[in-house]
Amino acid sequence: MTSGGTMQGLCLLGWAVLLGLAGACPEACDCGEKYGFQIADCAYRDLKAVPQGFPGNVTTLSLSANRLPGLPRGAFAEVPLLQSLWLAHNEIRTVAAGALAVLGQLKSLDLSHNLISDFAWSDLHNLSALQLLKMDSNELTFIPRDAFRSLRALRSLQLNHNRLHTVAEGTFAPLTALSHLQINDNPFDCTCGIVWLKTWALATAVSIPEQDSVACTSPHVLKGTPLSRLPPLPCSAPSVQLTYQPSQDGAELRPGFVLALHCDAEGQPAPRLRWHIQTPGGTVEIASPNVGADGRPLPGAPAxxxxxxxxxxxxxxxxxxxxxxxxxxxxxxxAANELGSAESSVNVALATPGEGGEDALGRRFRGRVAEGRGCYTVDNEVQPSGPEDSVVIIYLSRGGSPEAAVVAGRAPGQRLPGLLLLGHSLLLLFLASL
Known part of the structure; x- marks a missing residue:
């Protein structure tokens, strides 16, 4: 066959393949063109899985009113040009990561009237063309704060009739084109974390229908109260201050030096505490508490x-x-609660005899006393209140019991058994017994 004949044969084969793709359609579905859209209608077919074999140019796919139990990864890999996907009235419980991420041209997505509790929210980050998202009448209990970060074209969002107890502040902030939001008939927990939603809903230009049904389910005293009429709540973001205590009541401690820090956290609701400790051996994260009043590990704590x-x-x-x-x-x-977080830190270092730390510290504090600022000591608890000016010094006797003293009052040449310093300069020193 001549080269011209070969080329002609390849062209004919290519057209045959394209025509075959255009005519392909799963047996359970009807495919065709309508109003310029390539439509695949698979609704009401009693399907238990997403069919395979769709034409690659399908732009509208209806799988509504079937018995689909879930959407696996790659379920729509054959139809990346989809602009509309209808999946309402199925039995979908799980939408796996990667099931929807390939649909970068999708404009309308209907997942309403299913049983979805496990949803791959990160897939929405790829759907920047989305304008309509219907997720109402499902079992959703949680929405990540960044779930809608890429949906700047979204106009209508329906989340009503789910099991949402709260919504994180800023969740709807990226939705700059949003004009319609339905969040009614969710069991909202009307604590401090939901107050922002009331403020936002009253101020936004977004249409929020059925506002009397955007209501509290808990606490009991507020049950049935519309969010728009939620009374003022005593709410405050956390604040944190670190203090030093020489001993810890109720703990059985072995003889020897014990460093004790106290995290005084305030806020409403009561903040959750966590310790972040960076040592030469690595980082330690501790969710407080990890021991009981007797110092023994709590049940379930790391072995x-x-x-x-x-x-x-x-x-x-x-x-x-x-x-x-x-x-x-x-x-x-x-410290963290529903309204925010706060953090306070101190640096801890150990100085041993011969490092010169004792004399240097003594000269520093005597100089500060001469300036009229000096040092401060207490018997049990010390709270630094100003940078460099509030410095606490505690001497430890050879037996390990703390005895408070002022370093500036030390007689010339007096030797110190040990020294502990805590200040807002974020430096803590302990000189070992001499």
């Missing part, structure tokens, strides 16, 4: 031999029973 290295108590105290070089580092207390 450890004997007493935990770091003991976080329910009252906000953190004990390091045998403080030494391996425990040097940065100790941070983090």
């Amino acid at each position: 450890a031999r004997g007493r935990p290295r770091f003991q976080a108590f329910a009252n906000g105290s953190l004990l390091i029973p045998d403080f030494g070089k391996p425990e040097e580092g940065t100790y941070s207390c983090l």
